[in-house]
Amino acid sequence: MSVRSAEPRWRLLPRSLLGRMLLLTLLVVLLAQGLSSLIWVAQLRASQIQGLQASAGSLAHSMSASVSYFRSLPVAYRPMVLDQLRSMGGTRFFVSLNDKPLDMPSLPLTARKKAVIEVFDEVLHERLGKQMDISVAFVSPQELRLFNSGLKLDELPRSWAHYSLTLEPLNPPVLVTQIRLGEHEWLYIASLMPEPYTSLEAERLPRQQVGFIALTTALLLLFIGLLVHWQTRPLKRLAHAARDLSLGADVAPLAGGGGSEVVEVSRAFNSMRERISRYLTERSQLFSAISHDLRTPITRLRLRVELLEDEQAQRTFNRDLDELELLVKGALQCVKDTDIHENIEPIDLNQVLEMLAEPYLRDGRITLEGRALTPYLGKSLALRRCIGNLIDNAIKYGERAHLRILDSASGFVLQVDDQGPGVPQQQLEHVFEPHFRLAGQQQGYGLGLGIARNIAHSHGGEVSLLNLRQGGLRVTLSLPRGQP
Known part of the structure; x- marks a missing residue:
C-alpha cells in the first residue's frame, strides 16, 4: 500500500537517465548560482x-x-x-x-x-x-x-x-x-539624494548577472546532455538487443562503446548471448534425439504386443503404450510450441483476434470489446498460438467467452472472461504446470495454459488467472510494449 501511495509523487519526475541527469544538474546549478x-x-x-x-x-x-x-x-x-x-x-x-x-x-x-x-x-x-x-x-x-x-x-x-x-x-x-x-x-x-542613490531603492540582481546565470546554466545542461546521450547510446542498444534475444531473435554481438563500465556490460551480454544460443541449439538436438529414440522402442513394443495371444494382456500393454506415447507427444509439443523460431515484426493484434474469434462470433459464443491502438512488436505465430490457447480453453471449459482489450502506450492487455466453474483458489498456479488437469477434465494434454504463459514470458509479459465474483474465470494476458 505504501508503494502505491508513493507512485504519484514520482510520476512527474523524468524516467530516462538523460532527463534525470539534466534535472539534477539544473537543480545543482540553480542552488549554487542562487x-x-x-x-x-x-x-x-x-x-x-x-x-x-x-x-x-x-x-x-x-x-x-x-x-x-x-x-x-x-x-x-x-x-x-x-x-x-x-x-x-x-x-x-x-x-x-x-x-x-x-x-x-x-x-x-x-x-x-x-x-x-x-x-x-x-x-x-x-x-x-x-x-x-x-x-x-x-x-x-x-x-x-x-x-x-x-x-x-x-x-x-x-x-x-x-x-x-x-x-x-x-x-x-x-x-x-x-x-x-x-x-x-x-x-x-x-x-534629492545625489546619484546613484536618488531612488533609495535596493537594487535587484543586475540583468547582466541574471544573463550570466542563464547562459552558464544553458551551456552546462547542453554539455551534460551531450555527454549523457553519448554514454547512454550503448545502453539503449543493449536494451534493444536484450529484448530481441528474449524473443528468440538472432542478435548480432554488440560493439564496445561508451565508458569502461558500459564496455564491460556489453562483453558480459555477448558472452551470455553465446551461452544461450549454444544451450538452445543443444536442447533442440537433445529433444530431436529423444523423439527419435523413444518412437523406435515404442513401435517395436507395439509389434511385440501384437504377437501376444492373451487379449487381456494386449489391451493392458496397449493402454500403457498409449499413455507413454501421449506423454512423449505432449512433451515434444510443449517444446515445439514454446520454442518458435521466427522473426520479430509489427503485429496487428486486432486482425489476429478477429481471425481467432471469427468461428465463434456467428453463434454468439464470443463477444469482443475494445481495439488495439497500435501494432505490437513480437512473434506473430507465437502470439497467435498463445491467444488461441486462451480462447480455446475459455470455450472448452466455459462455453462462452468475452474478450476485452485494454491497450495503452505502456502495454497491451487482453482479458478473457468465461462462464465456466472457475479454478479453485489453491490451484490457480498449478494449472500452468504441464499435464495438470482439474478433476473431471480429461481433454487434451493439459499444456495450453503453460504454453501460453511461456510465450507471454518470452515477450516479457504474463498470463494470470482470477475467479470472478459473478462466476467464471478471467484470464489476463499482459504484454509490455518495448521501445522501437
Whole structure:
C-alpha cells in the first residue's frame, strides 16, 4: 500500500537517465548560482549602504553650511537673499522660510531611508548644536508642501524648485529638513539624494548577472546532455538487443562503446548471448534425439504386443503404450510450441483476434470489446498460438467467452472472461504446470495454459488467472510494449 501511495509523487519526475541527469544538474546549478548570487547581492548592498552613508554625510555637511550661512545673515536680509537665489535659478537645495513647520505625511522608513536620516541627525546636530530643533523626513513629491500656504511643487515656477526637486521621468522621494531658527522662523530645506542613490531603492540582481546565470546554466545542461546521450547510446542498444534475444531473435554481438563500465556490460551480454544460443541449439538436438529414440522402442513394443495371444494382456500393454506415447507427444509439443523460431515484426493484434474469434462470433459464443491502438512488436505465430490457447480453453471449459482489450502506450492487455466453474483458489498456479488437469477434465494434454504463459514470458509479459465474483474465470494476458 505504501508503494502505491508513493507512485504519484514520482510520476512527474523524468524516467530516462538523460532527463534525470539534466534535472539534477539544473537543480545543482540553480542552488549554487542562487547561493553565490545571494552572497554577492548581500556584499553589494552592504557596500551600497556604506556609499549611501558617505554621500548622505557629504550632503548633510553641505546643508549645515547653508544653514550656518542663513543663521549668520540678519533676519531682515534672509527673505531678500532667498528671492535673489530663486530669481537666479535656485541652488542645489530648495530653501524657504516659514513661521511654522509644514505638516506633510512622511514615507515609510526602509533600511536605506533610516540610514540617511540617522546620518543627517548626527551631522546636523554635531555642526549646528545639540539643542537645535531639527526634523528630517522623506516625503513623496505628490505630498510635498513648500510654503506656509501649502503650495505644491506643481504650483511653483519651474525655475524655483523643479530643477532641484524633480528628476523626470522618475519621482524619487524628497528629503525635507526643517530647522528652527527662531520663535516663529523655521528654515525649510528640501533636496534629492545625489546619484546613484536618488531612488533609495535596493537594487535587484543586475540583468547582466541574471544573463550570466542563464547562459552558464544553458551551456552546462547542453554539455551534460551531450555527454549523457553519448554514454547512454550503448545502453539503449543493449536494451534493444536484450529484448530481441528474449524473443528468440538472432542478435548480432554488440560493439564496445561508451565508458569502461558500459564496455564491460556489453562483453558480459555477448558472452551470455553465446551461452544461450549454444544451450538452445543443444536442447533442440537433445529433444530431436529423444523423439527419435523413444518412437523406435515404442513401435517395436507395439509389434511385440501384437504377437501376444492373451487379449487381456494386449489391451493392458496397449493402454500403457498409449499413455507413454501421449506423454512423449505432449512433451515434444510443449517444446515445439514454446520454442518458435521466427522473426520479430509489427503485429496487428486486432486482425489476429478477429481471425481467432471469427468461428465463434456467428453463434454468439464470443463477444469482443475494445481495439488495439497500435501494432505490437513480437512473434506473430507465437502470439497467435498463445491467444488461441486462451480462447480455446475459455470455450472448452466455459462455453462462452468475452474478450476485452485494454491497450495503452505502456502495454497491451487482453482479458478473457468465461462462464465456466472457475479454478479453485489453491490451484490457480498449478494449472500452468504441464499435464495438470482439474478433476473431471480429461481433454487434451493439459499444456495450453503453460504454453501460453511461456510465450507471454518470452515477450516479457504474463498470463494470470482470477475467479470472478459473478462466476467464471478471467484470464489476463499482459504484454509490455518495448521501445522501437
